[in-house]
Amino acid sequence: MAKSKLSIVTNGLIKENPVLRLVLGTCPTLAVSTAVSNALGMGAAATFVLICSNIVISALRKVIPDKVHLPCYITIIAGFVTLVQMIVQAYAPALNSALGVYLPLIVVNCIILGRAEMFACKNTVVDSALDGLGMGIGFTLSLTAMATLREIIGNGSWLGITIIPESVDRLTIMTSAPGGFFCFGFLMAMVVLYETKTNNKIERKIGCAVKEGEDE
């Protein structure tokens, strides 16, 4: 039994990594991965919201009528995001200004709504909390991996510590918008390469855009 609980957490890390395997939450991944400190802050904030909203939604899963489940989920998530906003504004004003609009935009991060739809509305409170934890850590890990690449190449530092000497020119394009897309594409290609080698390749779909089953 203990093993299966652990597997719920580890599921989010690699097998169902929200960013690189499920392709959810692409906007914050691209936007805040310019520096490792931002990535960690964003990851922590999203993890907190994920765990809390998963717990509440799972606890209320028998109460919420099916017809209005989406508005209910969004309201619950928005409540926790407001909580996080207040905490960050009070205790980490530097992080607040670095994340800017992306902090309130956690509300529309598809990882959170996606997990509510896919997991929390069908499972027990404890399992949902663990799933939220695993997904949150998976999100933070992929964000940090991207931020590491972008910060080292674009700014010559990691978590604010200078690694590449000042005399070497920085490839500042990596910390701006095109670098984000490029880095994400490259990282995903590496993951696909690894999957092909280990024979567990999956079909990738853009998680949030095709949820309603249109287009493709």
Added chain:
Amino acid sequence: MANLLYIFFTMVLVQNYVLVKFLGICPFLGVSKKLDSAVGMSLAVIFVMVLATAVTWPLYALVLEPNGLGYLQTIVFIIVIAVLVQFIEIVLHKYMVGLYNSLGVYLPLITTNCCVLGVTILNFTNGYNYVESLFCAAGSGAGFMLAMVLFSGVRKRVDAGNPPECFKGLPITLVAAAITSLSFMGFGGIMSSIFGIAA
């Protein structure tokens, strides 16, 4: 007037929501495969963005802020947007069937689209007044459309190409998006020189 045009074109080209600010990436990657669905989705986004701004701006400036309820911004805005999208869907379905048939399928996707919530919040971060906010919303929507339409063309070429095995599908699309985004960086600074306003 110059100020309003400046805001509009800045949002379309320099501060493009998709390619520079990373808002609304999911529909950008998911719906840009065909030109007509790209246009349909973008029109729906413009429509909802302007309407959402028209409703949320007075709500925040006249109701929430004077009563010290500014911290409720996120929760109120997302509920307003969700209700608005639902309402538009019902109205279109009832009175404008033609428009509903072309935009209807995209409307449910828009509630959880970060560019709509993004523009309503950014209007206050940038300190725009009511008219400026509306122009900002229209410009952001138009920028979204520009990116979608341009990218659906790029994508046709990319899909016909033959990249390395591990880059097939999404990874090569992202690299193509990087190059499209790179071209938009060229617009930086052009607006302030055209309109003579310091950025």
